Amino acid sequence: MKTVQIAVIGGGASGLAAAIAAADAGAQVLLVEEHPTLGGRLRYHLGPFEGTHGPVSGPARAAELIAEAKAAGVEMLAGTACWGRFADNVLGLQDGTRSWQLKADRIVVAAGSTDRALPFPGWSLPGVMSARALLLLLHVHRVLPGKRFAIVGNGAGIDELAHAISMAGGEVVARTATVDGVAAEGARGVTQVTIAGTGHAVDCVAIAGGAQPDAGLTLMAEAAHGHSDLLGGFAPLRNEDMLTTADGVYVAGEAGGICPVPVAEAEGRVAGNAAARSLGLGSAAELDRAKAGLMAVAAERVAHVAALPIAHRQLASTAWAAEGDLR
Amino acid sequence: MSHDVPAGQNATGKRIMAHPVLGALPARASLAIAVDGATLYAREGETVAAALLANGIRVFRTMPTYGEARGGFCFVGRCSDCQMVIDGVPGRLACMTIVGDGMRISTQEALGSWDTDGGAE
Numbered sequence: 148m149k150t151v152q153i154a155v156i157g158g159g160a161s162g163l164a165a166a167i168a169a170a171d172a173g174a175q176v177l178l179v180e181e182h183p184t185l186g187g188r189l190r191y192h193l194g195p196f197e198g199t200h201g202p203v204s205g206p207a208r209a210a211e212l213i214a215e216a217k218a219a220g221v222e223m224l225a226g227t228a229c230w231g232r233f234a235d236n237v238l239g240l241q242d243g244t245r246s247w248q249l250k251a252d253r254i255v256v257a258a259g260s261t262d263r264a265l266p267f268p269g270w271s272l273p274g275v276m277s278a279r280a281l282l283l284l285l286h287v288h289r290v291l292p293g294k295r296f297a298i299v300g301n302g303a304g305i306d307e308l309a310h311a312i313s314m315a316g317g318e319v320v321a322r323t324a325t326v327d328g329v330a331a332e333g334a335r336g337v338t339q340v341t342i343a344g345t346g347h348a349v350d351c352v353a354i355a356g357g358a359q360p361d362a363g364l365t366l367m368a369e370a371a372h373g374h375s376d377l378l379g380g381f382a383p384l385r386n387e388d389m390l391t392t393a394d395g396v397y398v399a400g401e402a403g404g405i406c407p408v409p410v411a412e413a414e415g416r417v418a419g420n421a422a423a424r425s426l427g428l429g430s431a432a433e434l435d436r437a438k439a440g441l442m443a444v445a446a447e448r449v450a451h452v453a454a455l456p457i458a459h460r461q462l463a464s465t466a467w468a469a470e471g472d473l474r
Numbered sequence: 475m476s477h478d479v480p481a482g483q484n485a486t487g488k489r490i491m492a493h494p495v496l497g498a499l500p501a502r503a504s505l506a507i508a509v510d511g512a513t514l515y516a517r518e519g520e521t522v523a524a525a526l527l528a529n530g531i532r533v534f535r536t537m538p539t540y541g542e543a544r545g546g547f548c549f550v551g552r553c554s555d556c557q558m559v560i561d562g563v564p565g566r567l568a569c570m571t572i573v574g575d576g577m578r579i580s581t582q583e584a585l586g587s588w589d590t591d592g593g594a595e
Contacts, residue, residue, distance in 0.1 A: 273532040273545025280549035288524035289490040335543040
């Protein structure tokens, strides 16, 4: 079985940052990304984000991180999914044509998040899609899947979504924060959405219900998890090194709780440095610097919470205290 | 703008040719794909799902029990709504499959069926 010192699962902001940090510390690093392209959400969130030389768009920030990872000697496999984690940190990987196992001394789970689906009558009609799906179509694939759009839900980022639609040439004709009283209709695809008794002709409906951490791998690793509305649902418990309760399994970015991009990157740097340190690589000073970097952007997570819909925010205040207890 | 798009890539006008932040649509090679027997054009490197939506096709499959139409929902490989018969193999996710030149794509009825001998050849 092939072995690697540090395996990073996920090639978004947190995974790339973790891989760079670990490789810079001298570790042999393999990063896998299930999607055909690296970059994660940086591919479809336009930003601006803090780049190496100032503010840049998401795709530009992704390009910077990918180039940095390459230069640091990280082996990166796009189009390769991690489908399982077994005892002794053996991972199951597959790339669509073959499946194999890999033994890692340390694992950084940077698997990101999945959009929550908000069901309502007609939500499964063609033309009704998650907010993330629409952002991917608009910004990665450069396809405008409709002319007249409705946005259902009150997840973080609905204003960004509405702006993205209009920048791409579409029109947002209806928005509603709740699914109560919402119904989509159409024979072989959505043609109308009814909101509180009023019908709107639309050809695309985006469901923006927020996101939840992808906890599949940390659950398979039997790491302890807790439920936190602040973090977006079930998320692994972790210490200040981003280490879960599973031996050698670290988690960074949205796989550990919904967070803005700068927090994901900062968590990745902590996880990558800590994983390397645990193998006797890197330096304590570098790990401390990464932790200070995370503290410096922690306020952004608080601001992120402040931007959440009211119902979420009320729950989040208690969850925030709970998260403090976990650390 | 004088940006040229290879023939067929924007047949339905659904391509975002110019974007205020991302700029002009980058040039990519055109690939011919066969969708339910009709020849359509895709951009090299994009997913089957993106190519179909760009061509105005939003029904990807029908459900086994009641036959309702489904298109893509999550586009990130999670929901399985976009299963299609691709190059004779049913159940492939249109959102995770990169288009290939000459790829045969069929709307998947229910669970679909295998056609690995290529049919035409």
